[in-house]
Amino acid sequence: MIRMSFFTLVLLYFVLVLLGRPDEAAKLAAAQPDAAQARPSLLARADTAILTDDLLMQAVVRETPEPRVVPARLVPMPGPALRPAPEYRVKDDVVTPASPRIYAVQASRANVRGGQGTSHPVVGSLSRNEEVLVVADPGNGWVHVRVEGDGIDGWMAKRLLRPAS
Template identity: 35%
Template sequence: MIRLGALLLATLAGLFLVLTIWGDGNPRAANRPIPEVQPAAQDAEARALAVPEPQIAPAAVIQAESQTPEQVQRFPGPALRPSPEHAGETPAAELPEGPVLYVTGDRVNMRAGPSTGDRVVASLTRGTAVQPLGPQDAEWVNIRDADGRTGYVAGRFLSATAP
């Protein structure tokens, strides 16, 4: 590590030395025009002899608000409406009639298919009530949660009694 630092320092010093000796200085300075300096007396004389330029009336300024049409947001699909919590409604979190199972794990993944290789649809917490859509004693149980999402949960994480 010390050798690497020394090599880096030597390289930078060599580069600085090469640029100092053979460098042309500031390459941008060569492209800048050098203004002519006139004595004050000649400058005042030139102003007295100069023909005044005609005054041009400034163009009328048009405000951007009058030029820009009003932007209207258009969203594809159904009309947007506020969520039930903000519209003063109570969200429908009840399951339809029928058998109910409860999640017994602290956090259980509900998946799109009956294996751990399928994508996760939702994450369910302990005590969440779900409705079975198929056999309840299988290794993977097809379920529907209170939000209407369907998926599969491992049967060992479901129980008919609330935890």
């Protein structure tokens, strides 16, 4: 099995060497004969200077033109437009006040929730007369609050708050 793989690779190598692509420099010279004659090649001056293989390769690389990259046209995806999930969606209905206001809790116990509504999980709980910073008030009965000392950040029912004095 190993012998057969080896002979197959050797045969493939010889086929590629004998029938491989023509030299890129010959193709370039055939395509642009005036440009090749107008600019003296570094390879033509190799007899007057001692060039190592690295310098010779750098000369060949410098003389070949840069390939042009054409950007592909983007085709819109078929189907409905993609929208972010609700937890990552930018809330357009949130109105941020000009200056954050401080409110106090007027209920004996109030829950701070992860979103607008009682269906969202409770992220914290506040007791009477605790002060909160109202970050946003969209006007739908819920306000976005932040408690500085505890690090609680969430939503509360506005009816449970009163302006701090």
